[in-house]
Amino acid sequence: MKLKPNIATSEAGFIFNPATGDSFAANPLAADILARAKTGLDAAAIKADILARYDVAPGQLEKDWDDLLAQLRDFNLLDQ
Amino acid sequence: MKLPYERPTLRKLTAGALHKFGPRPGAAPTTALDGVPVAELVARFGSPLFVLSERQLRRSYQAAVRAFGTRYPAVQLAWSYKTNYLNAVCRTFHQEGAWAEVVSGMELEKALLNGVPGPHILFNGPGKRRADLERACVVDAVIHLDNADELHLLLDVAAGRAARPRVALRVNLDAGTYPQWDRFGFNLENGEAWQALGRVVASGRLALVGLHCHIGTYVLQPKAYGTAATKLAALALRCQRELHTTIQYLDLGGGFPSTNTLKGAYLPAADTVPALDEYAEAITGALLGAGFPSDELPLLVLEAGRALVDDAGSLIGSVLANKRLADGRRATILDFGVNLLFTSFWYDHHISPTREFSSQTEPTVLYGPLCMNIDQLRESIALPLLAPGDTVVVHKVGAYNMSQWQQFINLRPNVVLIDEAGAVHLIRAAETLEYLQQLERVPEHLL
Numbered sequence: 001m002k003l004k005p006n007i008a009t010s011e012a013g014f015i016f017n018p019a020t021g022d023s024f025a026a027n028p029l030a031a032d033i034l035a036r037a038k039t040g041l042d043a044a045a046i047k048a049d050i051l052a053r054y055d056v057a058p059g060q061l062e063k064d065w066d067d068l069l070a071q072l073r074d075f076n077l078l079d080q
Numbered sequence: 081m082k083l084p085y086e087r088p089t090l091r092k093l094t095a096g097a098l099h100k101f102g103p104r105p106g107a108a109p110t111t112a113l114d115g116v117p118v119a120e121l122v123a124r125f126g127s128p129l130f131v132l133s134e135r136q137l138r139r140s141y142q143a144a145v146r147a148f149g150t151r152y153p154a155v156q157l158a159w160s161y162k163t164n165y166l167n168a169v170c171r172t173f174h175q176e177g178a179w180a181e182v183v184s185g186m187e188l189e190k191a192l193l194n195g196v197p198g199p200h201i202l203f204n205g206p207g208k209r210r211a212d213l214e215r216a217c218v219v220d221a222v223i224h225l226d227n228a229d230e231l232h233l234l235l236d237v238a239a240g241r242a243a244r245p246r247v248a249l250r251v252n253l254d255a256g257t258y259p260q261w262d263r264f265g266f267n268l269e270n271g272e273a274w275q276a277l278g279r280v281v282a283s284g285r286l287a288l289v290g291l292h293c294h295i296g297t298y299v300l301q302p303k304a305y306g307t308a309a310t311k312l313a314a315l316a317l318r319c320q321r322e323l324h325t326t327i328q329y330l331d332l333g334g335g336f337p338s339t340n341t342l343k344g345a346y347l348p349a350a351d352t353v354p355a356l357d358e359y360a361e362a363i364t365g366a367l368l369g370a371g372f373p374s375d376e377l378p379l380l381v382l383e384a385g386r387a388l389v390d391d392a393g394s395l396i397g398s399v400l401a402n403k404r405l406a407d408g409r410r411a412t413i414l415d416f417g418v419n420l421l422f423t424s425f426w427y428d429h430h431i432s433p434t435r436e437f438s439s440q441t442e443p444t445v446l447y448g449p450l451c452m453n454i455d456q457l458r459e460s461i462a463l464p465l466l467a468p469g470d471t472v473v474v475h476k477v478g479a480y481n482m483s484q485w486q487q488f489i490n491l492r493p494n495v496v497l498i499d500e501a502g503a504v505h506l507i508r509a510a511e512t513l514e515y516l517q518q519l520e521r522v523p524e525h526l527l
Contacts, residue, residue, distance in 0.1 A: 025090070027440040
């Protein structure tokens with residue numbers, strides 16, 4: 001997962017795309033994931049951290065991870 | 081201890097048009113129904129599950145009686161069987177004092193089996209067969225005549241009977257609503273109703289006891305009922321004057337709305353639907369001012385269905401899966417669809433989660449489990465981030481769903497009644513494949 005470099009994120013979950021003017025609200029976990037992704041952490045490391053900290057089964061996380069990627073792609077926030 | 085998990089999600093922020101309304105409140109969870117935890121109900125009876133509240137059934141009935149009874153001296157409710165003819169529901173209303181309003185031979189038998197005396201059964205409906213009419217005559221139910229063919233069929237049935245069958249005439253009229261319902265009964269304005277009344281009385285074979293009208297369903301204008309009551313009362317007075325026949329009761333039908341929101345409505349029904357008191361005021365005001373002598377006021381009969389039972393029913397269901405549609409919208413598949421929630425075709429039902437979630441919501445399309453494109457419960461609803469296995473409660477589903485439900489693709493589930501003491505009773509068991517197939521016959525060459 002690699003966000004476009006110009007995408008602005010905040011700790012509160014506000015996401016802004018200056019290229020399009022679109023803004024988004026991320027829930028706490030999505031905001032956390034995006035913040036980590038911006039630091040360059042890879043997907044495996046982020047997922048391992050989530051599994052260690054949250055009450056979620058690996059299979060559920062994988063499904064939700066794919067769904068988050070689909071949303072980011074749909075909102076044109078990923079660096080293709 | 082690990083942190084509670086909620087799937088990561090994004091929501092695009094859109095300003096939308098300016099308006100005066102504040103943000104919608106988050107979906108408050110419904111953790112229990114009448115004090116019984118939803119989780120316990122699901123563990124005992126499975127999902128999906130219809131739940132009826134006896135307390136609410138009685139409360140709604142008593143509220144209707146109060147609304148009309150405090151304004152008019154003689155009021156009788158007749159429970160509309162088609163709205164929900166589960167015996168436990170019918171018997172609750174009969175215990176409260178309701179008569180029965182039935183619209184088929186099957187419903188007539190159900191009412192009799194529920195202990196309703198024949199004279200307290202009002203037989204409506206546009207499709208009565210000869211056998212139905214004969215049975216109604218035997219048990220002395222009041223037959224609400226719908227059309228001229230039915231009138232002549234009944235005259236034939238009545239010939240030679242010792243007692244004259246008691247009848248009321250169904251009248252359709254212009255109450256100022258659009259579209260005007262004219263498929264039930266005889267029209268007032270074109271003289272058809274008066275002609276039929278003349279024939280009933282002149283026959284000498286039928287006892288004319290009532291006049292009936294049913295102006296529509298989910299009628300939002302109390303004034304329309306006032307108009308209908310005025311016209312029906314004038315017709316009753318004309319019967320007295322010109323046919324020398326006293327009309328014992330005027331039946332204003334049903335059609336009173338519940339607080340479910342119709343699809344396409346701009347505001348929630350709770351904010352827009354008139355209170356039952358407004359309907360009562362319109363009807364009773366018209367009757368009291370119609371010109372009847374004060375000691376000869378006809379009995380006012382009402383056939384409320386939805387207004388009595390809708391609030392008392394809930395449907396518990398579970399999330400089977402989440403998916404994302406091609407255009408990016410979230411979709412959630414539930415274990416009940418339009419097969420069980422027939423009213424989702426015309427209501428945007430209020431749907432609650434059953435546990436606490438964060439305030440994050442996502443616009444979601446709600447689908448049922450049927451492999452049919454029409455099985456869509458909501459085109460868009462803001463729900464918290466439900467996961468497979470989570471349960472939801474659909475509120476106010478007591479009317480029509482448990483009689484119009486379909487055995488289609490899935491079997492019908494358990495229905496329970498929570499009594500006033502909080503005890504849970506199974507009032508209709510979940511169907512089985514054996515139940516489904518018991519009436520089928522396979523030709524020998526296919527065995």
